[in-house]
Amino acid sequence: MSDQYDKEIILIVDDNIITCEVIQRNLEMAGFHIFTAHSVNDAIEILSRQDIDLLITDYKMPKHTGLELIKYVRDHLQNICIIMLTGYGSINSAVAAMKEGADEYITKPFTDKELLDAVNKSIRKLKEKNTDLAVIYDDTWTRFGIIGQSQNMLEMYSKIEKACQNDAIVLITGENGTGKELVARAIHYNHKARSVYPFIPINCPGIPASLFESELFGHVKGAFTGAVQHRKGFFQAAEKGCLFLDEISELPSELQAKLLRVLQEKEICRVGETLTKKVDVRIIAATNKNLEDLVEKGQFRQDLFFRLNVINIDIPPLRDRGDDIIFLAKHFALKYAKELGKTEPEFTDKAIIALKKYSWPGNVRELENLMHRNLIMNDKDHIDSVNFPDIMKFNISCDQRLNLSLEDMSKKYIRDVVEQTGGNKAKALRILKIDRKTLLKKLK
Numbered sequence: 001m002s003d004q005y006d007k008e009i010i011l012i013v014d015d016n017i018i019t020c021e022v023i024q025r026n027l028e029m030a031g032f033h034i035f036t037a038h039s040v041n042d043a044i045e046i047l048s049r050q051d052i053d054l055l056i057t058d059y060k061m062p063k064h065t066g067l068e069l070i071k072y073v074r075d076h077l078q079n080i081c082i083i084m085l086t087g088y089g090s091i092n093s094a095v096a097a098m099k100e101g102a103d104e105y106i107t108k109p110f111t112d113k114e115l116l117d118a119v120n121k122s123i124r125k126l127k128e129k130n131t132d133l134a135v136i137y138d139d140t141w142t143r144f145g146i147i148g149q150s151q152n153m154l155e156m157y158s159k160i161e162k163a164c165q166n167d168a169i170v171l172i173t174g175e176n177g178t179g180k181e182l183v184a185r186a187i188h189y190n191h192k193a194r195s196v197y198p199f200i201p202i203n204c205p206g207i208p209a210s211l212f213e214s215e216l217f218g219h220v221k222g223a224f225t226g227a228v229q230h231r232k233g234f235f236q237a238a239e240k241g242c243l244f245l246d247e248i249s250e251l252p253s254e255l256q257a258k259l260l261r262v263l264q265e266k267e268i269c270r271v272g273e274t275l276t277k278k279v280d281v282r283i284i285a286a287t288n289k290n291l292e293d294l295v296e297k298g299q300f301r302q303d304l305f306f307r308l309n310v311i312n313i314d315i316p317p318l319r320d321r322g323d324d325i326i327f328l329a330k331h332f333a334l335k336y337a338k339e340l341g342k343t344e345p346e347f348t349d350k351a352i353i354a355l356k357k358y359s360w361p362g363n364v365r366e367l368e369n370l371m372h373r374n375l376i377m378n379d380k381d382h383i384d385s386v387n388f389p390d391i392m393k394f395n396i397s398c399d400q401r402l403n404l405s406l407e408d409m410s411k412k413y414i415r416d417v418v419e420q421t422g423g424n425k426a427k428a429l430r431i432l433k434i435d436r437k438t439l440l441k442k443l444k
C-alpha cells in the first residue's frame with residue numbers, strides 16, 4: 001500500500017469534528033493511518049497530495065455535499081474505495097451515493113463493529129482491484145490520466161503541475177490529436193480551488209460571429225430580436241471554474257478584440273446592458289496552428305497572443321514520444337478488446353516496429369482508431385503489421401526522413417515497397433500507383 005509504514009491510508013471527511021475524531025480513534029486502533037478533513041475542499045486538497053486508499057465521507061456538509069466529493073474522486077482518481085455515511089432513513093442519499101460510485105454506505109448511528117466491517121470489506125475489494133490493475137498497467141505509466149513517460153512528456157507533466165497551482169492563462173499548442181483537450185481537463189481537474197466548478201469547452205469556430213457576444217457574455221431580455229428572456233453566457237456558467245477556448249486561431253478579428261477586452265478587464269457586459277460584472281474564470285486556450293506565424297501574417301492580434309501565451313504547454317507529437325507509442329497502443333488495444341469481449345492481444349515484433357517507425361500525422365487519435373479497427377476487423381488474438389494500412393508498412397522512419405532528400409526518400413520508399421511485397425511487382429505497382437515502366441526505370 002501507499003503508506004510508508006505499509007498501513008492502509010484512510011481519509012475521513014465530516015464537518016462534525018467530534019464524529020471525525022471518534023472514527024479516527026477507532027480506525028487508528030485497528031491499525032490504519034488516518035487523515036481527516038472537515039469540508040469537501042479540504043478533502044480535495046488532501047487527495048491531491050496524498051495517496052489515499054479509502055475515503056469515508058459524510059453526505060450532508062455545508063457548501064459541497066459528499067456526493068460532489070464522490071463524483072470528483074471517481075472523475076479524477078483511481079484505486080480508491082469510498083464509504084458514504086448517511087443519516088438514518090435517508091435511503092435516497094444512499095442510492096445516489098452508490099450511483100455516483102460509492103462502494104459501501106453505512107447509516108448513522110453505527111456501531112464500531114459495523115464501521116470496521118465496512119472498512120475491511122472495502123479494503124479487501126481494493127486489493128483485489130489492484131491485482132487486476134497491476135496486470136493492465138504492467139508497463140504503462142500515467143500522470144493526470146495521461147499515458148506516457150518519455151522525457152518530453154515528463155517535462156510536459158511538470159508544466160501541467162505548475163499550471164494547476166495558479167490561475168494564469170494557459171495556451172496549449174500541439175498537432176491534431178495530440179491530447180490538447182485532455183491536457184486542458186487535467187489542468188482544470190487538478191486545480192485545488194477550481195476543480196469543483198465547471199469546465200466548459202467552447203469550440204471557437206463553432207459559434208457564429210453574430211452570436212458570439214451573447215453566447216459568451218449572455219444577454220438581457222429584449223436585447224435583440226429573439227432574446228425573449230435573460231440568458232447566461234458561458235463566462236457566467238463557468239464562474240469560478242474554467243473556460244476552454246478550443247481552436248482559438250479561428251476567432252475572427254473583431255471577436256479577438258472583444259475577447260481581449262474581457263481578459264484585460266476581467267469583467268463582462270451582457271448584450272443589451274451597460275452595467276459590467278466581474279467574472280472569475282480561468283482561461284485555457286488551444287490551437288494546432290502556430291499563432292506567432294499568424295500574428296506575423298496579420299491574422300491574429302499580437303496583443304491577444306501575448307495575453308494568452310502566459311504559460312505555454314506545447315504537446316509533443318506522437319512520433320517524438322519513443323516507447324510511449326507502444327504503451328498507448330497496448331492501452332487502446334486492451335480497452336477495445338475489453339469492450340468487444342476479446343482477450344488482450346499480443347503484439348508481434350513486426351507490429352511494434354511498424355508502430356514506432358510510422359510518423360503518425362493524426363497522433364494519438366490516429367493510433368487509437370488503428371487499434372480499434374484492428375480489434376474489430378481482425379479475428380486473430382494478436383496484432384500484426386499485416387493488418388496495418390500500407391502507408392504504415394512502407395513508412396520511412398522519422399529519424400531517416402529528416403536526413404533524406406525527396407529524391408532519396410522516394411528511392412528508399414520504392415525499394416521498401418518492392419522488398420515488403422516480396423518482389424511481387426503487380427502488388428508493388430498497385431501500392432505505388434505508378435506504371436511498370438516507371439517502376440523498372442526507378443529500380444535501375
Ligand SMILES: Nc1ncnc2c1ncn2[C@@H]1O[C@H](COP(=O)(O)OP(=O)(O)OP(=O)(O)O)[C@@H](O)[C@H]1O
Binds near residue numbers: 145175181368
Ligand atoms: N497521452 C494520452 N494518454 C491517453 N489518451 C490520450 C493521450 N493523448 C490523447 N489521448 C486520447 O486521444 C484522443 C484525442 O485527444 P484530444 O481530443 O485531447 O486531442 P486534441 O489535441 O484536442 O485533438 P484535436 O486537435 O483533434 O482537437 C482522446 O480520446 C484522448 O483521450
Ligand SMILES: [Mg+2]
Binds near residue numbers: 180181
Ligand atoms: Mg481538441
